[in-house]
Amino acid sequence: MASSKRLPDVTSPAKDTPAAPAPLLHPAAAAYLARHDGLAEHLPGHRHPWVSALRRRAAEVFARQGFPTRRDEAWRYTDLRALTETRFDEPLLAVDRPVLLPDGIADAAAPRLVFLDGRFRPDLSDLDSLPEGVRVESLGALLEAGEEDVRDRFGALARAETSAFVALNAMLAEDGAVITVTAPPEAAARLHLVSVGSASGDRPVAFHPRHLIRLAEGARLTLFDSAVGEGTTPYLNNTVAEIALAPGARLTHVRLQAEAGRSFHVSTVFAEVGERGEYESFVLATGARLARNEVHATLAGPKAAAHLNGAQLGDGERHVDTTTVITHAAPDCASRQTFKSVLAGRSRAVFQGKIHVHRAAQKTDGYQMNQALLLSPSAEIDAKPQLEIYADDVKCSHGATVGELDADQLFYLRSRGLPLREARAILIEAFLADALEAVEDEAFRSALGQATAGWWARAHTEAGA
Amino acid sequence: MDAMLTIEGLTATVDDKPVLKGIDLAVPAGEVHAIMGPNGSGKSTLGYVLAGREGYEVTGGRVTFRGQDLLAMEPEDRAAAGLFLAFQYPVELPGVGNANFLRQALNAIRRKRGEAELDAMQFLKLVRAKMKALGMTEEMLKRFVNVGFSGGEKKRNEILQMSVLEPAFCVLDETDSGLDIDALKIVADGVNALRSPERGMLVITHYQRLLTYIVPDRVHVLVGGRIVRSGGPELALELEEKGYGELQEAA
Numbered sequence: 222m223a224s225s226k227r228l229p230d231v232t233s234p235a236k237d238t239p240a241a242p243a244p245l246l247h248p249a250a251a252a253y254l255a256r257h258d259g260l261a262e263h264l265p266g267h268r269h270p271w272v273s274a275l276r277r278r279a280a281e282v283f284a285r286q287g288f289p290t291r292r293d294e295a296w297r298y299t300d301l302r303a304l305t306e307t308r309f310d311e312p313l314l315a316v317d318r319p320v321l322l323p324d325g326i327a328d329a330a331a332p333r334l335v336f337l338d339g340r341f342r343p344d345l346s347d348l349d350s351l352p353e354g355v356r357v358e359s360l361g362a363l364l365e366a367g368e369e370d371v372r373d374r375f376g377a378l379a380r381a382e383t384s385a386f387v388a389l390n391a392m393l394a395e396d397g398a399v400i401t402v403t404a405p406p407e408a409a410a411r412l413h414l415v416s417v418g419s420a421s422g423d424r425p426v427a428f429h430p431r432h433l434i435r436l437a438e439g440a441r442l443t444l445f446d447s448a449v450g451e452g453t454t455p456y457l458n459n460t461v462a463e464i465a466l467a468p469g470a471r472l473t474h475v476r477l478q479a480e481a482g483r484s485f486h487v488s489t490v491f492a493e494v495g496e497r498g499e500y501e502s503f504v505l506a507t508g509a510r511l512a513r514n515e516v517h518a519t520l521a522g523p524k525a526a527a528h529l530n531g532a533q534l535g536d537g538e539r540h541v542d543t544t545t546v547i548t549h550a551a552p553d554c555a556s557r558q559t560f561k562s563v564l565a566g567r568s569r570a571v572f573q574g575k576i577h578v579h580r581a582a583q584k585t586d587g588y589q590m591n592q593a594l595l596l597s598p599s600a601e602i603d604a605k606p607q608l609e610i611y612a613d614d615v616k617c618s619h620g621a622t623v624g625e626l627d628a629d630q631l632f633y634l635r636s637r638g639l640p641l642r643e644a645r646a647i648l649i650e651a652f653l654a655d656a657l658e659a660v661e662d663e664a665f666r667s668a669l670g671q672a673t674a675g676w677w678a679r680a681h682t683e684a685g686a
Numbered sequence: 687m688d689a690m691l692t693i694e695g696l697t698a699t700v701d702d703k704p705v706l707k708g709i710d711l712a713v714p715a716g717e718v719h720a721i722m723g724p725n726g727s728g729k730s731t732l733g734y735v736l737a738g739r740e741g742y743e744v745t746g747g748r749v750t751f752r753g754q755d756l757l758a759m760e761p762e763d764r765a766a767a768g769l770f771l772a773f774q775y776p777v778e779l780p781g782v783g784n785a786n787f788l789r790q791a792l793n794a795i796r797r798k799r800g801e802a803e804l805d806a807m808q809f810l811k812l813v814r815a816k817m818k819a820l821g822m823t824e825e826m827l828k829r830f831v832n833v834g835f836s837g838g839e840k841k842r843n844e845i846l847q848m849s850v851l852e853p854a855f856c857v858l859d860e861t862d863s864g865l866d867i868d869a870l871k872i873v874a875d876g877v878n879a880l881r882s883p884e885r886g887m888l889v890i891t892h893y894q895r896l897l898t899y900i901v902p903d904r905v906h907v908l909v910g911g912r913i914v915r916s917g918g919p920e921l922a923l924e925l926e927e928k929g930y931g932e933l934q935e936a937a
Contacts (some may be wrong), residue, residue, distance in 0.1 A: 632777075636738070637851065
């Protein structure tokens with residue numbers, strides 16, 4: 222690794238000046254703060270005092286805590302040095318070139334919103350068939366307009382203190398999707414949100430999309446949320462999504478992370494679920510050099526439910542991290558989580574799952590299962606389940622398994638004529654099946670299947686001893 | 687005319703322990719040979735060595751299958767060349783649908799043979815007829831491979847695979863174990879239906895019972911890793927009467 226830049230030694234204050242020394246800030250963090258200061262007059266909404274105040278507060282939080290290190294409990298297994306040692310610029314404003322959407326993404330057959338390097342691209346989007354009762358807007362435009370509604374929603378669920386990345390996002394967010402669904406439940410809508418990291422230049426860029434999603438009482442939406450990328454120049458996609466589900470609302474959030482191989486992907490999702498509401502999410506992670514998917518779901522009203530399923534597929538030297546925090550804040554709520562990791566080469570995976578049950582959340586039903594399949598002796602997973610329970614009448618369980626492909630099953634398949642590569646793919650698919658089955662939308666499930674096949678085309682040479 | 691399968695001086699170890707100690711055997715096309723022997727004589731090892739299972743190390747000898755060096759081939763290539771092992775304990779594959787599994791296997795073999803793959807409809811038509819003959823319900827296609835199958839269902843599923851894949855040579859490892867007499871008859875009928883002048887079979891069994899229904903052309907007795915006697919179908923009856931004791935002492 223190239224030597225990391227260090228600040229010149231800070232001379233300690235003279236003995237007779239008792240003032241506390243200023244906190245030593247990591248040069249990467251200092252660079253982001255300088256960028257925020259430099260861009261303050263250019264970021265969307267800067268004319269509106271509430272917008273700049275919001276950004277300033279986030280910058281203060283970020284300056285206080287800087288980037289996390291492995292000494293921080295929440296980041297113990299994920300080393301961010303490769304990310305913090307990369308200097309990212311803002312994407313150039315004029316990236317006006319055609320973008321090819323990958324197979325399966327292009328034909329997901331739903332109204333489509335496309336963001337290129339974090340900016341909304343109406344020309345690539347297709348919102349003609351948007352159903353009634355579904356409103357889709359660009360956050361950048363709403364911030365510029367100083368829209369009061371956005372003032373209420375931006376940061377309402379995502380507190381900058383949660384992590385440096387959430388703070389960074391608030392400081393620098395330029396755009397994002399603002400999705401509002403008011404339609405009645407019988408008009409279940411489908412929508413496809415696409416983020417493309419193009420990294421077209423030769424300098425690394427960072428973008429910080431902020432999505433605000435709100436479903437009114439009883440509304441339903443299936444959102445396919447995919448992040449894809451191309452090219453070999455690194456980029457950082459630091460997305461934050463704030464999802465508010467009113468009573469009885471149901472969001473099916475199908476996510477695909479298939480970023481370019483040298484990119485960094487950090488996404489933090491905050492979902493708040495009202496009474497009898499449901500947040501159903503499935504995440505498939507197949508890309509990026511370093512990826513962290515963090516989900517904070519709060520069951521805020523009685524009988525609310527959160528189902529978080531997902532799979533992370535590793536190969537090469539990739540690092541994939543899934544961190545979930547489910548807060549049961551009301552009684553009679555259920556949370557179910559099934560996460561699978563399949564790791565080839567020297568890839569690493571992290572699964573941290575916390576279930577936090579408030580005192581008031583009696584009759585909580587919480588379940589968490591984390592299973593890993595290691596395809597090579599150099600692959601590794603760190604798993605940390607955590608239950609924090611303050612109510613006395615709850616049912617909470619968690620489990621974890623780590624294994625490799627079964628030699629007897631492989632031989633059985635091969636003895637029937639299936640080549641080793643195909644036999645392994647069949648067993649991996651079977652391993653993922655009970656998590657993937659949760660995705661009911663066929664077009665979206667098929668896109669996930671193609672992403673899995675794409676990963677396997679890359680990873681199969683690194684499977685086996 | 688050379689035999690379809692020729693085994694010469696085959697020796698093999700499992701966990702460094704010698705199990706096969708020099709097997710010589712030739713099975714011509716069109717014939718059914720039976721391998722009989724007591725427990726631990728190396729019967730199943732012979733089946734696994736032929737199919738190419740890991741952990742069964744060949745230490746000497748050679749096996750020629752349809753003119754090719756069988757032992758140099760990967761398990762999937764042996765299958766594509768026409769060898770099929772019906773397992774004594776068929777493996778369960780949770781999450782893998784029986785129909786998809788069988789179609790993928792058939793198409794993998796057809797691809798290797800340069801034949802066109804079958805689509806889902808063509809496959810279903812083919813498999814339905816074969817299932818009916820084996821007294822299997824179509825519901826078994828929808829289940830995961832061998833998961834929750836009874837002993838008899840598992841064995842029938844093996845014979846179904848065999849009749850769909852239509853191998854040139856079948857090795858049946860203790861196909862009778864765990865079957866009641868009715869299931870045994872159905873399975874034997876399925877096997878007999880596959881007998882043909884172009885196809886060879888090696889039937890591995892502990893008991894004579896199966897050989898009443900699948901009548902072999904030759905019977906070989908395997909004891910202590912060696913074939914100690916060979917003969918016609920009457921040898922099976924003799925063993926049923928006298929047991930393996932005398933032959934074990936001789937070995």
